[in-house]
Amino acid sequence: MIEVESLSKIYGASHAVEEVSFAVGEGEIVGFLGPNGAGKTTTMRILSCFMAPSSGSARIAGFDILHNSLEVRRSIGYLPENAPLYGEMSVRDYLSYVAVLRGVPKAQRAVRLEAALDAGKLEERADTLIRKLSKGYRQRVGIAQAIVHDPPVLILDEPSSGLDPRQRAETRHFIKSLAPQRTVLLSTHILPDVQETCSRVIVINAGRIVAQDAVENLAAGASGLSLVLARPAPDASEKLSRVAGVAGVRREPDGAFSLDLAGQNDAREEIAQLCVAENWGLLELSRRRANLEEVFLKLTTSD
Numbered sequence: 001m002i003e004v005e006s007l008s009k010i011y012g013a014s015h016a017v018e019e020v021s022f023a024v025g026e027g028e029i030v031g032f033l034g035p036n037g038a039g040k041t042t043t044m045r046i047l048s049c050f051m052a053p054s055s056g057s058a059r060i061a062g063f064d065i066l067h068n069s070l071e072v073r074r075s076i077g078y079l080p081e082n083a084p085l086y087g088e089m090s091v092r093d094y095l096s097y098v099a100v101l102r103g104v105p106k107a108q109r110a111v112r113l114e115a116a117l118d119a120g121k122l123e124e125r126a127d128t129l130i131r132k133l134s135k136g137y138r139q140r141v142g143i144a145q146a147i148v149h150d151p152p153v154l155i156l157d158e159p160s161s162g163l164d165p166r167q168r169a170e171t172r173h174f175i176k177s178l179a180p181q182r183t184v185l186l187s188t189h190i191l192p193d194v195q196e197t198c199s200r201v202i203v204i205n206a207g208r209i210v211a212q213d214a215v216e217n218l219a220a221g222a223s224g225l226s227l228v229l230a231r232p233a234p235d236a237s238e239k240l241s242r243v244a245g246v247a248g249v250r251r252e253p254d255g256a257f258s259l260d261l262a263g264q265n266d267a268r269e270e271i272a273q274l275c276v277a278e279n280w281g282l283l284e285l286s287r288r289r290a291n292l293e294e295v296f297l298k299l300t301t302s303d
C-alpha cells in the first residue's frame, strides 16, 4: 500500500532524509519512530504530496507521488504535525468543508461527517468554533479531518500529541480499529502506544532507516543475559566474550556482567560450563529481555 524507494530530501547542505526505503502492506499499522529531527515529518509530508523529494520515489495505493498526486491525495488521510485548522469555523462546518474539498459525493457527506465526528469523539463540540477548542480537542479535529473522505491509507504525524491519558487510550483504540480495512503509518514518541497498536516499527535516525521489524523481534534481537559471579577472574570478560553466540560483554556498576547475544543464539549452557570450569562461583544467570525503549535508545544513540 505504501512503497518508498530511496527517498531523499536535502535542505541546503544537510540531508533531512537520506535514501529511505520501506514498504507498508495493506492492513498493517506501522509505527514510524525516531528522535526529534530524525526525518519523520519530512518523510510523511513527502508521502502526502505536501512537499517534493530531492530524489527517490514513492507510491501510495499504487499511485506515484510525483505523477499521480491527485489520486495520492484522495487515497490518503494525513494528520500533519500542526493541523492547519480554520479558527473561525465550527468543527462541523470545517469537516463539511474538508469533505467537499476531498471530493466526497454529496449523498455521502452527512454519513461521513458523522463518522468523522465519532472518530474524534467530537459530537459534543460539533458546533464550537475551532479557535475556542483546547489543544487536545484541536488534535481530535485533526484526526477527524484525516478520515472524513474514508481513505484507505492514513498517515498520522504524532496523533496522540497533546491528548489526555483517557483520550490517548481512545485514540489507540480507534487506530487499532482502522486495521485491517486501512493501512496506517503513524509517528509517535509514546513507545507504550507503539507496543500496543503497531504490528511493526520502522526506526529512523538522522535521516536514515536504522531498523524495521516486528516489535517483538526488535526486542528479542536486543535481549541478552545477566550473569553474577562470586569470584570473577580479571580475564572473565574476555573469556566470556569468546563463547559462541556472545556479541558483547559489559560490566555493570553493581559488578554483574551483561552479555549481548548475537541473533537468537542461546549461549546459556556454554556460559554455565565455562563459569564452573573456571571456578568463578556462578551465582546467577538469567535472561534479560529488552523493552522497546531500550531498543530505541540503542538504535538511536551514536557511540
Ligand SMILES: Nc1ncnc2c1ncn2[C@@H]1O[C@H](COP(=O)(O)OP(=O)(O)OP(=O)(O)O)[C@@H](O)[C@H]1O
Binding pocket: 011, 015, 016, 034, 035, 036, 037, 038, 039, 040, 041, 042, 043, 081
Ligand atoms: N524547512 C526546513 N528547512 C531546513 N531544514 C529543515 C526544514 N524542515 C525540517 N528541516 C530539518 O530536517 C530534519 C528533519 O526534520 P523533521 O521535522 O522531519 O524531523 P522529525 O523526525 O519529524 O522530528 P520531531 O520528532 O521533532 O517532530 C531536521 O534536522 C530539521 O531541522
Ligand SMILES: [Mg+2]
Binding pocket: 040, 041, 042, 081, 157
Ligand atoms: Mg516531526
